[in-house]
Amino acid sequence: MDVSASRINSWISVAVTRKVQELDLSLPHTSCFELPDALFSSDTLKILRLDMRVLFKVPPLKHLSNLKTLRLWSVTFEGDQSTEQILSGCPVLEELDLYRCFWKNTVKVTVSVPTLRTLEISSLHSLRLFRIYAENLISLKYRSCFPVQVLLFGGAHNVETLTLSNDILECLSFEENLHTCLPTFHTLAHLKVISCNYGHTNGALMNFVLKSPNVESLEIPRVFHRDDRLLLNIVPQCLKSCLKTVIIAFFEGYVREVTFLKYFLKNANMLERVTIFCTRNYSTNLEKQNNVYHELQAIRRCIIEFCYSWTRRLTCFKYFAECVIECQ
Incomplete structure (x- = not known):
């Protein structure tokens, strides 16, 4: 059944308070909502997986300093700058998996993730161009129909x-x-x-x-x-x-x-x-x-x-x- 945004946010906030290291949410929700700011101030979170309709928006000056694995399925980004802000706030990120995500008010996204080792991209909606600069990338899985400049970035030659x-x-x-x-x-x-x-x-x-x-x-x-x-x-x-x-x-x-x-x-x-x-x-x-x-x-x-x-x-x-x- 549908789970209310307030209840989800309460669960997340409590988990962060308890120094959670792995957070995996796959929940039904009929409308898109914003995640609580507390999530993006965690200095213990290492693995974050979200499979739900949610607006993935990082507040200014917030960082996930120990996040190594990020899997986002069916989430919505505000635009290219929000994506850059999210990933730049993850200084040790090694694994990134984006599936059926949606970007509002943009068709082009360019991000730089020097620490990234594994990248999986599938069925991204609304985008025409997706560039990632990742000089330490060793594994890339790409399933989509939009132009493939994602493969032409500096660093892909190291896979x-x-x-x-x-x-x-x-x-x-x-x-x-x-x-x-x-x-x-x-x-x-x-x-x-x-x-x-x-x-x-x-x-x-x-x-x-x-x-x-x-x-x-x-x-x-x-x-x-x-x-x-x-x-x-x-x-x-x-x-x-x-x-x-x-x-x-x-x-x-x-x-x-x-x-x-x-x-x-x-x-x-x-x-x-x-x-x-x-x-x-x-x-x-x-x-x-x-x-x-x-x-x-x-x-x-x-x-x-x-x-x-x-x-x-x-x-x-x-x-x-x-x-x-x-x-x-």
Whole structure:
């Protein structure tokens, strides 16, 4: 049932008085209200998670001096300056998770968080541009449809893992001079593209791979290429020297998918394992899987496994005993 703002504020104030270190609120509320000032004067709070309709507004000269983890879901910010004020008041913040947040009276936000290590952004409403400067960032997950200058900030090149939604690649595919705009991700070891729907690889993904010379694992959704010349004329440095694992989802055995896999097998000198998650229909066609398997093994001897993925179930299986023997 709906919880009144006064009751919520009372709970928060008492918790702060008692030197709370972790505060996690997920409460129903029909209208947006402001949090009590007491919350933003806590010098003991280390973890703050809010999943509720609330106006996240920090009073002037207030700081959360020991806050390390901040997760805000469905909250509302007054504008870009309020966001900057909030994060600048968290001098040791290491983890930031923003999901379905809303900004009033602004479409652009730029913030600087030098201590940030992990950043997750999902479905931000009302914004056209979101920039974060975080020179110590090591993990970034980004799921949204607005322009991706968030990825072009100084410091993103230090990430070790990078997770992008397919929408990101859609946006980037229309970006002029993308290769020039992207930083070089020298420390990036794990690159993953996710999507709720069937995704695709394209020039945008290849640009990320080209700018990531030390990637060891690459995970992407369904393969689709608008321009096969990308596979013929470009061989990223990571393929030549360090790529070890490739994972592809929603595989249906189309020529473009097999061509894509062959490209990696021909050029990835260190490749050890290829994992192929098949669609429901293709997973039952063992003859086609066998044919594709032998096509790929003819190019490079490595572990190639076909898996079945459907409605969040991942059931991996080796479909022929001979394949298991050859893989080993």
